[in-house]
Amino acid sequence: MSTTDLPPRSRIVAEALERAGVPGRIRAIAESARTAPEAAAAVGVPVGAIANSLIFTATLDDDSTEPVLLLVSGAHRVDVAATAERIGVRSLGRATPDQVRAATGQAIGGVAPVGHPAPVRTWVDETLAEHPEIWAAGGTPHTLFPISYDQLVGLAGGRTVRVD
Structure with missing residues (x-):
């Protein structure tokens, strides 16, 4: 599929992949990949090989908040209290x-x-490393x-973290 055939949001992602030299091409699928099990079924991989992109609102020590991105294995649920401690914020809440x-x-x-539109502080679930290919x-x-x-x-400019 040509980049010009992709939806506008996906074209932006494809351009970022190209600029970073990442060889993976975006694949459009007819069925929904809104959840990790749906995505895994669509591309024929274990659910753990799906990188869920989850945005949380981090509360910092000065009571300010900022969005953070956790790239989490589809096989995991985020332990928000433990993960907040590991990434050095007071708390994490679902955005x-x-x-x-x-x-x-x-x-x-x-x-x-x-x-x-702007960089988001990012952490990557270390268990995704168990998979030679992630989607x-x-x-x-x-x-x-x-x-x-x-x-x-x-690509994400992320740091690794254990999320479970």
Whole structure:
């Protein structure tokens, strides 16, 4: 599929992948990949090989808040208290759909690790490293792309963290 055939949000992600030299091409799929099990079924991989892009609102020590992106294995649920401690924030709360769109320019269920209007502090679930190929959302609930763990960490400018 040509980049010009992709939805606008996915074109932004494809351009970010190209600029970073990541070889994975965005794949458009007819079925929804809004959830990790849906995405895994669509591309034929274990659910743990899906990198869920989850936006949280971090409360900092000075009571200010900021969005943070956790790239989490589809096989995991985030332990928010433990993860907040590990990344050095007072607390983490789920972002609202409006907060997700403001931080990423993308809707829940299709948030890519890149292509956001401004950088978002990012952490990557260390258990994703167990998979030689990871699939991440391509900016919409109907687009995905393959990437290696090291490429994902580098592309997202992320740091690794244990989220369970």
